[in-house]
Amino acid sequence: MSLVNNDANAPLPSKFKPYTRQTIHQAPQWARMSEELREAVLVISHVLPFRTNEYVMNELIDWDNIPDDPIYRLTFPHRDMLAADEYALLRDLVLSGADEQAINKEVMQIRMRMNPHPAGQMTHNVPMLDGVPLRGLQHKYKQTVLFFPSAGQTCHAYCTFCFRWPQFVGMDDLKFDAKESSELVAYLKQHHEVTDVLITGGDPLIMSTRALAGYLEPLLVPELSHIQNIRIGTKSVSYWPQRFVTDKDADDLIRLFEKVVAAGKNLAIMGHYNHPVELRQEIAQKAVKRIVGSGATLRMQAPLIRHINEDPKGWAELWTTGVRLGAIPYYMFVERDTGPKNYFALPLAKAYETFQAAYQLVSGLSRTVRGPSMSAFPGKVAVDGIVTIGGEKVFALQFLQARNPDWVRKPFYAKFDPEATWLDDLVPAFGEKRFFFETEQDEVEEHKHGHKVVHMLERHDARIAPAVAHGAPDGRTVVGGRA
Ligand code: SF4
DSSP, X not given: OOOOOSOTTSOOOOSOOEEOTXXXXXXXXXXXXXXHHHHHHHHXXXXXXXXXXXXXXXXXXOGXXXXXXXXXXXXXXXXXGSOHHHHHHHHHHHHTTOOHHHHHHHXXXXXXXXXXXXXXXXXHSOOXXXXXXXXXXXXXXXXXXXXXXXXXXXXXXXXXXXXXXXXXXXXXXXXXXXXXXXXXXXXXXXXXXXXXXXXXXXXXXXXOHHHHHHHHGGGGSGGXXXXXXXXXXXXXXXXXXXXXXXXXXXXXXXXXXXXXXXXXXEEEEEEEOOSGGGGTSHHHHHHHHHHHHTTOXXXXXXXXXXXXXXXXXXXXXXXXXXXXXXXXXXXXXXXXXXXXXXXXXXXXXXXXXHHHHHHHTSOGGGTTOEEEEEEOSSEEEXXXXXXXXXXXXXXXXXXXXXXXXXXXXOOEEEEOOTTOOSGGGOOBSTTOSSOTTHHHHHHHHHHHHSSOEEOHHHHHHHTTSGGGTTSOTTSOEEOSSOO
């Protein structure tokens, strides 16, 4: 097990120092990168967001192992994240000093090809208050509302695979953010079926404790007693654990957590850990202890990503260490269908094998983890197994969460496909024409759009003609898996 610290004598950074495309050349490690690696950073960061920080660079990346180091892959763009022709075109524009307009035109074309808002987030999950859509909120599952505070829409570093990438690159019309919590509170007062609020980003813990309190404290009022669980999604546990330990308002943050817990809420910190190296650092372990010591819970989740965390032993180490420190393994996700998906995606069959192998390596206390799970348009779908039934090899699937609660934990089956990487690559098993949930979903969509929708079987056939795979060039609406 390696504990990466490139200079054991260097003090741990205590003041947050980010690096972006404009400043990365100032980092001492820039000199250790080849021309090709530097070029990829400078070119691709026009399309996808790039931001890292001194702690990630000094403590988490092993610079003797770049570009294969997993945290390097996680935070630094690689040329294969774009199609070869796209990369070549953009490189020529950037290196020749083309004007901004020409670069932006090409950049936008590439971004729109990358499915910037998967799973119908912009069209299907936006709630209304008195007939007005609420920017900065999403309500997909009955019990849970997502809230995107405007001050929490950046991160301590950006992950190269992140499905929220459009939020970080100024695609304003595709951006979620809420300036204040008054609309959230008003909405929740009208929705007693909601028990959980997930405060998410970006990373809400990029905010000062004071700013965060401005969003959390209004949720503690007696009129919102139906809100039982407040979740905060964060990667600061890995990218900047100082947030909980040595930042000047770290103690205030822990006190804020205690206050939420004392108000009778379950405060769940949804910690995003991709690789065991993130939890090998002493300060990262202290952060876990402090979070758990406040009475909050810490759940561990992350997607399985090619080049970064394919090794089941790594997952087992991550979950086992987390459990020892008091955290709860929660989800292994399947990498979503957006951004440089082709670079990061693994077949569902491989995802299942990895999950199963990791699961077999850990004790029962770590087996709270679920997966591999796809956060797809109809809901969170887990691959439960690969089995042969009546002579047909199939994926056994189930909804862990769904737009319609009646679908949850209903087993269903898809033909085994060794290449499939997402739900809408799959077709029903046993000669069925459609998955059980598609009929109801199609009816809703047809009512909404007033024209025919394309269901999964048609789309699967259309994979041979990829022109229809990522949108609806003929005006039809595509539903079922990727939206
Ligand atoms: S920290 Fe989370 S929101 Fe931020 S880039 Fe990484 S995955 Fe995305």
